[in-house]
Amino acid sequence: MLSRQVSEKLAGHETPFYFYDMDLLRQTLDSVVWAASKYNFKIHYAIKANYDPRILEVIREYGLGIDCASGNEVRCAIEAGFDPKTIVYAGVGKKDKEIRYAIEQGIFAINCESLQELEVIDGIAATMGKVVDCGLRVNPDIDPKTNHCIDTGQADSKFGISYEKVLEQAEWIQSLKNINIKGMHLHIGSQIRELHVFQYLCDKVNVITENLVKKGFKLDFVDVGGGLGINYDMPENEPVPNFASVFAIINDNLHVGGREIHFEFGRSIVGECGELITKVLYRKDTATGRRLVIVDASMTELIRPMLYGSYHDIENLTSKEEKHEKYAVVGTACESTDIFNESLTLPKTVRGDLLTIKSAGAYGMSMASRYNLHDLPGAVYSDDIR
Numbered sequence: 001m002l003s004r005q006v007s008e009k010l011a012g013h014e015t016p017f018y019f020y021d022m023d024l025l026r027q028t029l030d031s032v033v034w035a036a037s038k039y040n041f042k043i044h045y046a047i048k049a050n051y052d053p054r055i056l057e058v059i060r061e062y063g064l065g066i067d068c069a070s071g072n073e074v075r076c077a078i079e080a081g082f083d084p085k086t087i088v089y090a091g092v093g094k095k096d097k098e099i100r101y102a103i104e105q106g107i108f109a110i111n112c113e114s115l116q117e118l119e120v121i122d123g124i125a126a127t128m129g130k131v132v133d134c135g136l137r138v139n140p141d142i143d144p145k146t147n148h149c150i151d152t153g154q155a156d157s158k159f160g161i162s163y164e165k166v167l168e169q170a171e172w173i174q175s176l177k178n179i180n181i182k183g184m185h186l187h188i189g190s191q192i193r194e195l196h197v198f199q200y201l202c203d204k205v206n207v208i209t210e211n212l213v214k215k216g217f218k219l220d221f222v223d224v225g226g227g228l229g230i231n232y233d234m235p236e237n238e239p240v241p242n243f244a245s246v247f248a249i250i251n252d253n254l255h256v257g258g259r260e261i262h263f264e265f266g267r268s269i270v271g272e273c274g275e276l277i278t279k280v281l282y283r284k285d286t287a288t289g290r291r292l293v294i295v296d297a298s299m300t301e302l303i304r305p306m307l308y309g310s311y312h313d314i315e316n317l318t319s320k321e322e323k324h325e326k327y328a329v330v331g332t333a334c335e336s337t338d339i340f341n342e343s344l345t346l347p348k349t350v351r352g353d354l355l356t357i358k359s360a361g362a363y364g365m366s367m368a369s370r371y372n373l374h375d376l377p378g379a380v381y382s383d384d385i386r
């Protein structure tokens, strides 16, 4: 994470930009790889969290596979040097050309999210003269106890095929000649901080797997998705998420025979290594007494606070003032909801101060947009500024 010494070296860079602590990324990868090796769990990185090529390079060196949500993500992973045999691809709305591309590349599994999608894939594979390895993404109906905007495994969610439908249509699914159902996939949501949810997930997966096997599915792998949360409130207290605890819970509670167990982590791998560095442009007060700090970043660089009401810790890197004041930190975009924090206590903040918006490595840059024709933010890597 950004130390004061490092932050002094950032002064010359054009703001706003993402700062990546590559040592923290490596520590995080060391931790996940070490903890997973104990149980021989297979780890995929959910590439949607951050596509930065330097980050992907490090992740590849650690031997992780990739989880994708579009054809272009599959392409990005392959171009970054990941072995197609380590790539999984989920998504409720795969286009025909994306399916064709994934089949051509021979990825590990296409995780299918509807009966109709299975039919479409079977048809496309038939025209290509191939049999495709697929996973069934089952909707297990679990409340992951997270922000509703980012839960994906409840019964009314658009994700996955309902468990009942899979059982009902088991024979039909197995009759599809150009599809080999190789495994089962679930992903119940993101930013899960209550670890007992993973235990509950195991209980459900055990029952689902047992019943699918009874229905004749072989299932070589069970992919339990991602979702492990990070500490947005106090990132310094927990820079590396507790992978060992989650793996211990899964190992103790998941009983799926000798099947390979896969995970797809995004946020927990890259969330804490990235920060958004932004400069204060203006200070002004509204007639109603809102004390505004207007920074040169906005929802176009980091949309999480505006989209989900997410909290990111913010620190003034340059102010040496003793006196603290309460501010609303807002961005430059032409939207009233462009607020990073409505009520934040900072040391007295003035034009030119550098602020860091922490825990922004996941779903920051990858969700950036060019609204208002803003330039996309650059990146600075700790490896380059030693």
Ligand code: LLP
Pocket (backbone or CB within 6 Å): 046, 049, 067, 090, 150, 152, 187, 189, 190, 191, 225, 226, 227, 228, 264, 265, 266, 267, 268, 304, 308, 362, 363
């Ligand atoms: N696998 C699947 C099928 C997913 O849909 C996702 C995330 C992951 C794995 C990785 O989940 P993670 O380990 O990162 O929780 N933009 C939102 C998060 C959306 C997550 C979408 N799916 C945010 O900024 O909070």
